[in-house]
Amino acid sequence: MAFAQVLIGPPGAGKTTYCNGMKHFLTGIGRKVAIINLDPGNDLLPFTPDVDISELISVADVMDNLHLGPNGSLIYCMEYLEKNVDWLLKKLENLKDYYLLFDCPGQxxxxxxxxxxxxxxxxxxxLNFKLVAVHLVDSHYCSDPSKFISVLLTSLxxxxxxxxPHINVLSKIDLVETYGKLAFNLDYYTEVSDLNYLLDHLEDVPFVKKFKKLNExxxxLIQDYSLVSFCTLNIQDKDSMLNVMKLVDKANGYVFGDLEERNMQALMSCAVGADFEYFKAASVQEKYMKNEDEHGKMDDDAS
Structure with missing residues (x-):
């Protein structure tokens, strides 16, 4: 039995950066961690993967030999890996005692x-691998209601x-306000509570206004399933990383031992100087986003 995170999401969401950061974080609390690169198009890795699909097949080779485009080549690579999955399973046999991070393509x-x-x-x-899908989405999608609805549909x-078992993550949350002012507080986007409020903002866009019934x-559909919600992530913040780790461990059933728990407590006491509480949307809102009063004060000072 092996516990593993499967990192998925659109291009640029930060999957490779997450794998690198999470490996350092988990190693710091005592876990043996291995990274498996399943992206045949990623040839600029900030780490050396323990298993690399490029040893089997790569997008560049498929494009050169079969004259396919990048998207078609990536799909071909995944189909080839499926047919040769024994190659992957044999590689994983050498990592039985490791906690696994699968870095996956962005298509x-x-x-x-x-x-x-x-x-x-x-x-x-x-084969009794305990998997959890960690779906990374760049937080900049929150600044555009139409894009946010698309992200929700993709996540669903x-x-x-x-x-x-599935965890949706808004990555790069420390940059959320640089993308543009959000229409609502951050917890509205993480909890995905009442999406009908987004329709009022969509009506301000002439082209989108024509498709009001489709948007409704x-x-x-999203609200009927009631499955999609998000947690937030700043890859450089230890308590943010710990929150995601706790959610993932709960999802795949991982239970850490006494030594790991002591190491985690020591790590977090150095990071925050006190007992740790979950990294909630309200604290992220306060940390990374200016409220209306602060905006108003800034405008008054400028005048």
Missing amino acids: VELYTHHNSFKNILQKLLK STMLQLEL AMIG
Whole structure:
């Protein structure tokens, strides 16, 4: 049995950075961690993976030999890995005592409706791998209501397709205000409470206004399933990393031992100087976003 995180999400969400940061974090509290690179198009890694799909196949080779585009080549690579999944399983046999981080491609079709990646994960599940999908989404999507609805639909489709314990994460939360002012407090986006409020903001966009009924139907679909919510992540913040780790451990059933718990307490006492509480949306709001009063004061000072 091995515990593992499967890092998925669109390009630029920070999956590789997450793997690098989470490995350092988990190693610091006593876990043996290995990173498995399953992205055949990622040849600029900030770490040396313990297993690398490029030893089997790469997007560059497929493009050169089969004259496919980058997206078609990536799908071909996943189908090739599915047919040669024994190669991966043999590599993983040498990592039985490790906690695994799977760094996966950024093509969302692989997680929403294409079956090869799902079939690979099902093979691992049958071998008693305890998997949890960690779906990273760049927090800048919160600044645009239409993009946020698209992200919600993608997240929901991924959850239904992969059929794994699932954690949705708003990454780069420390940069959320640099992307533009949010229409609502951050907890509105993390809890995904009442999406009908987004429709009022969509009506301000002339092109989008034509599709009001379609937007209402999509919002209704998301709310009917009531599955999508988000936690927040700043990869450079230890208590933010700890919150995500706790959510992942709860999802895949990982229970750490006494030594690891003591190491974690020591690590966090150095980081925050007190007993740690969950890294909630309210604290993120306060830490990274200016409230209306502060904005007003800044305007008054400027005048």
